[in-house]
Amino acid sequence: MNGARVSGPRFNLAEGVLQRPYRTWVEVSLRQIADNFDAIRNVVTPSVEVMPVVKGNACGHGVVEVATALCARGARWLAVSSVEEGVTLRQAGIKARILVLADFLPWSRAAAIQHSLTPVLYDLADLKVWDRLNESAGQVGNYHLKTDSGLWRLGTREAASDIVSAIRACPHIRLEGLMTHFAAAADYSSSQTEEQIACFLQLAAGLAESNVRPRYLHMAGTVPVAYRRTEAWQTLVRPGHAIYGYVAPASGADAPPRALSVRPVLTWKASILSIKDVPPGARIGYRGTYCAPAPMRIAVIAAGYADGIPHQLANRGMVIAGGKLVPIVGAIAMDLTIVDITASPHLQAGDVVTVLGSEGGVSIDAQQLGELAGTSSYSVLCGITQRVTRVYV
Numbered sequence: 001m002n003g004a005r006v007s008g009p010r011f012n013l014a015e016g017v018l019q020r021p022y023r024t025w026v027e028v029s030l031r032q033i034a035d036n037f038d039a040i041r042n043v044v045t046p047s048v049e050v051m052p053v054v055k056g057n058a059c060g061h062g063v064v065e066v067a068t069a070l071c072a073r074g075a076r077w078l079a080v081s082s083v084e085e086g087v088t089l090r091q092a093g094i095k096a097r098i099l100v101l102a103d104f105l106p107w108s109r110a111a112a113i114q115h116s117l118t119p120v121l122y123d124l125a126d127l128k129v130w131d132r133l134n135e136s137a138g139q140v141g142n143y144h145l146k147t148d149s150g151l152w153r154l155g156t157r158e159a160a161s162d163i164v165s166a167i168r169a170c171p172h173i174r175l176e177g178l179m180t181h182f183a184a185a186a187d188y189s190s191s192q193t194e195e196q197i198a199c200f201l202q203l204a205a206g207l208a209e210s211n212v213r214p215r216y217l218h219m220a221g222t223v224p225v226a227y228r229r230t231e232a233w234q235t236l237v238r239p240g241h242a243i244y245g246y247v248a249p250a251s252g253a254d255a256p257p258r259a260l261s262v263r264p265v266l267t268w269k270a271s272i273l274s275i276k277d278v279p280p281g282a283r284i285g286y287r288g289t290y291c292a293p294a295p296m297r298i299a300v301i302a303a304g305y306a307d308g309i310p311h312q313l314a315n316r317g318m319v320i321a322g323g324k325l326v327p328i329v330g331a332i333a334m335d336l337t338i339v340d341i342t343a344s345p346h347l348q349a350g351d352v353v354t355v356l357g358s359e360g361g362v363s364i365d366a367q368q369l370g371e372l373a374g375t376s377s378y379s380v381l382c383g384i385t386q387r388v389t390r391v392y393v
């Protein structure tokens, strides 16, 4: 780890000496990020642009480092959620095009112009607003228009003719992309995605009849790429989760096999603070929710819900300790978690356990942790807080 770049808390008692100098940390493989990006590009072929989605601090992986690695591997576009996230990338020197997915708030617009961010407009009335801003800036600005094909979230529901009229009234902006977003792309037991695709393509055809042909038509995130739903690819795809090495499982009898092979890029470690032997009947942790059934050995590890360990993992989560999956016992505390290491009795204070990742031939990933916690791999990864030092390897 010596020489690796880190971000986040830097307090380090033994700089350059220890292999594991933090209470808890994540290691992010920037090479694996770039390899996952390549794997996606290989599936969709060069005729489809790949726009990695790096919102939510690159799903907890660190947006500047991830974006820099993606651009070095040839990414021409990145997507973020807010103008603030886009400005962070510009201030870090990222030159790629940046699409802002969900932020055309009144106080964000000036910064979007100033930092050359491309907004997604989701309301036809906003076209005129963006047009005036670009006119004042003495430029023709790009935008992507989002249409709501059935998610009932962001996106206009206006008809093609009204969209064409709004576009014609705005000479200082250019419709560069038309996009929509799926509600349940992994669910092959429902026809909802096909209906959304049909709705979107019908709108695109309606615009084309009036000679409105945006350069990019886009619908797909990770799932339609991973399961080769090619009708959803059009000219650009917007994968987020696959960049970080995850693909949600498809459901339904007609679900096709996965065509995309990506690997998780993040490993999460935590140090053992203390070990103790516990007699039968001891009630472990806050509120005594775990009662030791037999003599056991426990380890107190230096990560809790303030680091992003989901509190729902109380008495049901696992970590890897000494190369074995071992159970979490008792409640998750703010800074501490207790695990049963009876199966790995040689461990000592100062040793390290794996919260996410592989060790000794066993592994636990964010998908599994999310299932144990009754949440998703997305929220587990995004939930790793800033207190956890990121180490880039």
Ligand SMILES: *Cc1c(COP(=O)(O)O)cnc(C)c1O
Pocket: 053, 055, 101, 181, 220, 221, 222, 223, 238, 239, 240, 241, 242
């Ligand atoms: C988050 C997001 C994506 C990426 O989705 P993944 O499932 O992570 O690939 C794509 N498009 C939009 C509009 C999003 O909000």
